[in-house]
Amino acid sequence: MCLAIPGQVLSIAGDEPLLRQGRVAFAGIVKAVCLAYVPEAQPGDYVLVHAGFAIALIDEVQALRTLAYLAGFEPEDPR
Known part of the structure; x- marks a missing residue:
């Protein structure tokens, strides 16, 4: 089984x-990530x-819900 984790792009080089x-x-936690598969990604x-x-x-919204689920609690609605 594979698992992909959502993260927010801070900067691009x-x-x-x-x-x-x-x-x-x-x-x-901040990590370096290859963006070759998502050339449209922006900070x-x-x-x-x-x-x-x-x-x-x-x-x-999808990213925050997934992160909240992985953390073990229900997210608040950001709207």
Whole structure:
């Protein structure tokens, strides 16, 4: 079974699409992530990350709900 974790892109380095790296925050932990599979990602976006690669863009509500579920409690509605 594979697990992808949502994180927020803080910054992006590199202009070459296959070599773009992002600093991504996961509930306070920041990691370098390859952005080759999501070339449209921008700082502030939420991405799903598996094995060091961002594999999809997701919306903020979905990301926060997933993080809350993984933390073991129900999220508040951000609206």
